[in-house]
Amino acid sequence: MRYTLLLTFIIFMQTGGYTQDGKVFEAGAASSNITPKIGTSTNGYFQDNPITHIHDETYAKAIVLYDGETKLAIAVSDLCVIKRETAQNAKQRAHEITGIPMENMMLSATHTHSGGTSCPVFQSDPDPAYLTFIEERIADAIIRAHNNLQPARIGWDSGSEPDQVFCRRWNLKEPVTNPLGTKDMVAMNPGVDNPNKIDPTAPVDPELPVVVIQALTGEYIGLLANYSLHYVGGVPKGDVSADYFSLFANNMETLMGAQNQSVPFVGIMSNGTSGDINNIDFSGHFVQAKTPYVQMEYVANRLAAEAFRVVREIEYQDWVKLGSAQKDITLGIRKxxxxxxxxxxxxxxxxxxxxxxxxxxxxxxxxxxxKDYPSEAPVLLQAFRIGDLAIGAIPCEPFAAIGLELKEKSAFEDMFTISLANGFHGYLPTPEQHALGGYETWRARTSHLEVNASTEIVATLLELIKSLK
Ligand SMILES: [Zn+2]
Structure with missing residues (x-):
């Protein structure tokens, strides 16, 4: 017994993963390339868009955290959406190899509209071989992040970038007929010169939360940011690109001096609640760059500058409590x-x-x-606790107002939502926005949950977050 204690004490002194009061905190990160091959499909548009060129590689990026008791994995992939089945299969494989419980894994898509097709969206269908490939590669990112666990500290704070988010839905003076033959009181992307438009329908969320993990050696392990912007685009037809999400990550690596590390730094930009938000100012005040890739670079630079300002002021903690909670709720489908x-x-x-x-x-x-869909579907909601920070996960494209409501009512003062997580059930407007109509409400595989879905989702997520207190 005494010998065991002594041995424990020696290991304790050597590993350095323990805080002064004997608690352990470790973190690891890794990225896996998930670039689809030329000739296969990208999604994000009404027609299919076969790949003719790869402008920049796409990745699945993962962070694993360990508080001595609980392990959490967060993986964000450069995909338009991630199907529940794909996420489940990736979690299963990562679980078998790392032992991390599947409910402690949060898998999401960035919503780049120029990544490989991973789910049928309008007239794009996934290549079955690509689905198997991403399941394995997303799992690999988690497994490798787990292999990379090392003593670490963690900190977070929030910045703000109000100039790069615009509500893309505008109220109209006169209703217009939509493709389903009914009337809309709002238009998505109405055009700057549209005489029928009045004003944006809803608020934006300019917050830029940033979580940083640093090894006790001083090297940065990774960074997780979150911003409520749909994507930027400006990608020529047929190109693969991870959009501003990866440019932001590259900028952060440079700004933080984290290039060429023995264990590579992993920067992640996750998608917040951006279902009704894009980067186009329909008031005409800000004009988007038209040259391909220029606007996304601009947005990435602006966000990286703000995130780096936050990083320099972050106060780190040697140990934080980790936790997770998840629940499937049954929601109706608009048939x-x-x-x-x-x-x-x-x-x-x-x-x-x-x-x-x-x-x-x-x-x-x-x-x-x-017409062939079931009348109800299980919708998986999830919340993580990282110390006094809560992260919610919604398998939809929630409107910004939903994220703002969650932040306001969350039992944790610091809270943000990762959307397009653990599955995909299309757009998530509020009931009020459903009543106004517009693209995001048009019934399709990309918008099919019942009109009151957001009310139930918000209530459940708030409960899950509260249970982690
Ligand atoms: Zn979308």
Missing amino acids: PTSAEVERAKDIIAKAEGPVMITREEVYARETMFM
């Missing part, structure tokens, strides 16, 4: 009526095909998929 199915059949019959070109045709095709 088409038989009259709507007949209308869709009619439109498709008249279409030239096989590719659906007009919005009416594209949504008629979606209606045919939605």
Whole structure:
């Protein structure tokens, strides 16, 4: 017994992973390349977009944290969306090798619109080989981050960048007819010169939370940021690009002096609640760069400058408590009526095909998929605790107002949401925004949850967060 104690004490002194009161805190990070091959599909548009060029590589990036008791893994992939099945398979594989419980893994997509297709979205369908590849590679990022665990400290704080987020939904003076044949009181991306537009429908969330993990050697292990911006775009057709998400990460690596480390630094930008937010100012005040890739560089530079200001002021903690909670809730699906199915059949019959070109045709095709959907679906919600910080995960594209409400009502003062996480159930407008209509509410595989879904999701997530206190 005495010998064991002595041995424990010696190990204790040597590993250095322990704080002064004997607690352990470790962190590791890694990235795996998930670039799709040329000739396969990218998603994010109404028609399929086959890959002809790879402008920059896409990655699955993971951070693993360990407080001596609990291990958490956060992995963010350069994909438009991640299917629940893909996330589950990746978690399963990572669990088998690391022992980290699957419910302690949060897997999300950045929402780049120029990554490999990982889920059927409008007329893009995934290459089955690519799905297997990303399942393995996302798991690999977690396994390697776990292999890289080393004594660490952690800190976080928030910055703000209000100039790069704009509500893309505008109220209209006169209603307009949408592709489903009903009326909208709002338009997405109305155009700067549209005389029918009044003002943006909802607030933006300019917050830029930044979590930094640093090895006790002084090297930075990784950084997790979160911003509520859909994506930037400006990518030529056929190109693969991780959009501003990876440019931001590269900038942070340079600013933090973390290049060429023995264990590479991993910078991550996760997507906040950006379902109704993009980078285009329809008031015409800010004009987006038109040259490919220039605007995303500008956005990445602006955000990196602000994030680095935050990094320099972060106060680190030697140990924080980790925790996780998750719950599946059942939500209804908006199914088409038989009259709507007949209308869709009619439109498709008249279409030239096989590719659906007009919005009416594209949504008629979606209606045919939605008629075969079940009337309910399980929706997985998840919350992590990292000390006094809570991170919520929603498998949708929630509107910014939803993220703001969660931040305001969270039992943890510091809280942010990672969207497009652990699955994909399309856009998540608030009930008020559903009533106004507009692109994000049009029934499709990319927008199908019941009108009150956000109310239930917010209530459940707040409960999960509270349970972690
Ligand atoms: Zn989207």
